[in-house]
Amino acid sequence: MIVTRYLEFETFIGEVRDITDDVQEAVKSSGLCAGTATIFVPGATGAVTTMEYEDGLVKDLGEALERLIPQRIDYAHNQRWHDGNGHSHIRAALIGPSLTVPFLNQSLSLGTWQQIIFLELDNRHRRRRIIVQVMGE
């Protein structure tokens, strides 16, 4: 069986949001016992991955992204569209728009220090609607 849920929230620029509890709730409310949950961002400037969610790493991740894919360099995208978010698109492409997590006994099979995070990579705040598709039995 397949059950689809949505997570909706407002973001701010540079937000790293822990959505673990929301995904766990989607799994629980699906009524399915075991399977996989796919978390997907429809949008080219958001991303989903996992990390240990703590203030130090949230800051480190933002700084690492700025070192690897700086905002203030030239992007062909910005010259063409003048929206200034070439870096957002490249960061989103490299981190990726989705994540699949297995669950057993209605519980996500995450590590103890592993949280599911959504990253707002755009250069403006957004309203996001994240898809959580739960497949299993």
Ligand code: ZN
């Ligand atoms: Zn753009």
